[in-house]
Every structure is written in structure tokens, then in C-alpha cells.
Amino acid sequence: MTTVIPAGQRERNAELVRGLYEELYRAHRFDAAGRFFHADCTEHDPLAASAAGPADRWQAMTREFPGLRADIDHLVADNDRVMLFATWTGRTRSGEPFRLHTAELYRTRDGKVAEHWNVVDRDVLDAHGLAGGPDGEGQPAAPGLHGPHSDTERANAELVLGAYRDVFSDHELDLADRYYHQDYRHHNMRTETVPDGLDAFKAFFADNIAAFPDLVTTVDHIVAADDRVMVFVTWTGTLTGAWSGGGPSQLPLQMRTCDQFRIENGKVAEHWEVVDYLALRRAGLPTP
Known part of the structure; x- marks a missing residue:
């Protein structure tokens, strides 16, 4: 049996997330966050959940690492979910180069991000004196495929x-x-x-x-x-x-x-x- 995948949904969600990275994490247009995140977006990243939203967390990181920006290395869009690898580069306050790899998972709803999980190489953050948080902290699972697939x-x-x-x-x-x-x-x-x-x-x-x-x-x-x-x-x-x-x-x-x-x-x-x-x-x- 051939499964019919909703036309365009994956492409639209991929474009949503690519736009998010371009506007917030490359151009630093923090006031654009409302275009990409629902006001009630559920944040599972323990390092970001304490902030007043993803834009606040990002602004705090750019103060710590001037010129910080993110590049998407790989992206897989699957129905209402988008998972990707990102490389974050910038400088420390003393001018040393900074490089961090993360993986991000976004669940979308009605054209915006409704939920976010990630995997962070906290060893890099720890080396720069930033708290890495407890192991296995606060990111509940959502196992199994979601939605139609071939x-x-x-x-x-x-x-x-x-x-x-x-x-x-x-x-x-x-x-x-x-x-x-x-x-x-x-x-x-x-x-x-x-x-x-x-x-x-x-x-x-x-x-x-x-x-x-x-x-x-x-x-x-x-x-x-x-x-x-x-x-x-x-x-x-x-x-x-x-x-x-x-x-x-x-x-x-x-x-x-x-x-x-x-x-x-x-x-x-x-x-x-x-x-x-x-x-x-x-x-x-x-x-x-």
C-alpha cells in the first residue's frame, strides 16, 4: 500500500525553520521571534527554559559570544517535525574562536513552532564556564514516527x-x-x-x-x-x-x-x- 504524504507540508515546515535561523540566528532580528514561535511554545531545553523565550536565550548567548551565528548542516522535515544539525560559531569576549554543535527538533503547528527539543555538546559550553546542567535533564520523549509515511x-x-x-x-x-x-x-x-x-x-x-x-x-x-x-x-x-x-x-x-x-x-x-x-x-x- 502506498501512503499519501500531505503535499507541501514538509517543504513549508522546512522553510519555516530555515527562515527562523536566517532571521534570529544569523541576522539577529530578535523582534521577529513571534513570526516563528507560538506564544505558548513548549521549550524542553533546560538551558533555555529558564529564559523568557528562545529570543531571550539567544540574546544572552550573543552577549557571551559576540558575533554568534548558526548554520544548518543537515535538515530532515517529516510532517509536523523538523530535525536538524546546526553549527554555532562566534568569538568569546576575549576574542578566542567559539564553535558548538547541536541537534534541534521542532514540532510545528499552524505555521509556527509549538515545541522544541535539542541535543547540545555541553562539553564545549562547560569549557567556557557555562553550566551544562544535569545529565538527562528535562526533555521528555515522543517516540515513534508521527503522521503518514511511505x-x-x-x-x-x-x-x-x-x-x-x-x-x-x-x-x-x-x-x-x-x-x-x-x-x-x-x-x-x-x-x-x-x-x-x-x-x-x-x-x-x-x-x-x-x-x-x-x-x-x-x-x-x-x-x-x-x-x-x-x-x-x-x-x-x-x-x-x-x-x-x-x-x-x-x-x-x-x-x-x-x-x-x-x-x-x-x-x-x-x-x-x-x-x-x-x-x-x-x-x-x-x-x-
Whole structure:
């Protein structure tokens, strides 16, 4: 059965979010916030929820980092949801360069943003003396696809969910071949040292599972459009084993990531990620 996707909805929501970034986060037209956010918009970012709205939080950040601006790196629009990666660049008050990677999820209603979640590399903020907040703070999940999707999009989503279930939570590394191409490409938004390919993938996660024998993943949000799937994921475990970078610390891990997958011929061909490295550091491991 072919599912009919509402014509133009995804495109309109993508344009709404791109306009938001252009007006507020690049041109600094803070008085335009009402064009993009509902007055009763629900804000799940603990760093922004204490402000009087997204424009106030943004203005505070520009005072801390003059010239701050955001560029959208990847964007997936899925019915009433838009998920993206953003790179924020500017300068510190002392003139040093500032660079931050985040992932953002917007739920739209009637042409404006009604709800917002994100994943922030709080390790960068912490290095600049800004409070990173508690791990796993205040962002409730909205799991599962929302709205109509094509059969291919649903199959792609099930592929990604299966990988998190079988490989990352059940630790069945031998099943990774079922989900990933042998020569798949891996992109970390913070470091270029992450190797490509399934063999490197298995070695990396064998190391992680040895360090965190109780490692479990929970997919909190998922969107799918065309050949792309993006997810927000919470990783939990305890550093009770040895890892190539350190351990065991006996400390808990509660880390959030956002991952984008490009699916080709029924398997992952390419993967991008934003990681909250502060959670990893608090568990006792070094960060890139």
C-alpha cells in the first residue's frame, strides 16, 4: 500500500525553520521571534527554559559570544517535525574562536513552532564556564514516527530501530552486517578522526560494550523522510570495565546523541552524529 504524504507540508515546515535561523540566528532580528514561535511554545531545553523565550536565550548567548551565528548542516522535515544539525560559531569576549554543535527538533503547528527539543555538546559550553546542567535533564520523549509515511520510509525507520535494539542494546555485534554496509561512512560533527567502515564500527563498539557491560539505548525521537532517518537517543550504562581511553570509574553514563542515517538498498550507507560529550566526561572518559 502506498501512503499519501500531505503535499507541501514538509517543504513549508522546512522553510519555516530555515527562515527562523536566517532571521534570529544569523541576522539577529530578535523582534521577529513571534513570526516563528507560538506564544505558548513548549521549550524542553533546560538551558533555555529558564529564559523568557528562545529570543531571550539567544540574546544572552550573543552577549557571551559576540558575533554568534548558526548554520544548518543537515535538515530532515517529516510532517509536523523538523530535525536538524546546526553549527554555532562566534568569538568569546576575549576574542578566542567559539564553535558548538547541536541537534534541534521542532514540532510545528499552524505555521509556527509549538515545541522544541535539542541535543547540545555541553562539553564545549562547560569549557567556557557555562553550566551544562544535569545529565538527562528535562526533555521528555515522543517516540515513534508521527503522521503518514511511505512504505520505504517506514522500512528505513524500522531498520534504524532494529540496529539500536539488536546491536547497541542487546550487544549483538555480529548482527551489524544486517544493518550497515561494509564500507559505510561515518561523520562525527566534532572530530574527523572517526574511521569509516563496518570493521572499525565493530571494534569501536566492542570497546564500548567492554567498558559499559550494561549499556542500553533508548530512541526518544525519530523522523524519516526519503532516504534519511534521524533520531535522538539516550545511552545509559555504568563504566565498570576497562576502555582504551580509561576506566573503570564505576560512574554512571546518561548520554544523549542525535544521529542521522542515509539508507541505501536497505542498509545504512552513511551516518552523521552530534554527541553530548560532557556526559561521557562525567562518566570518567576522555573526550575528543
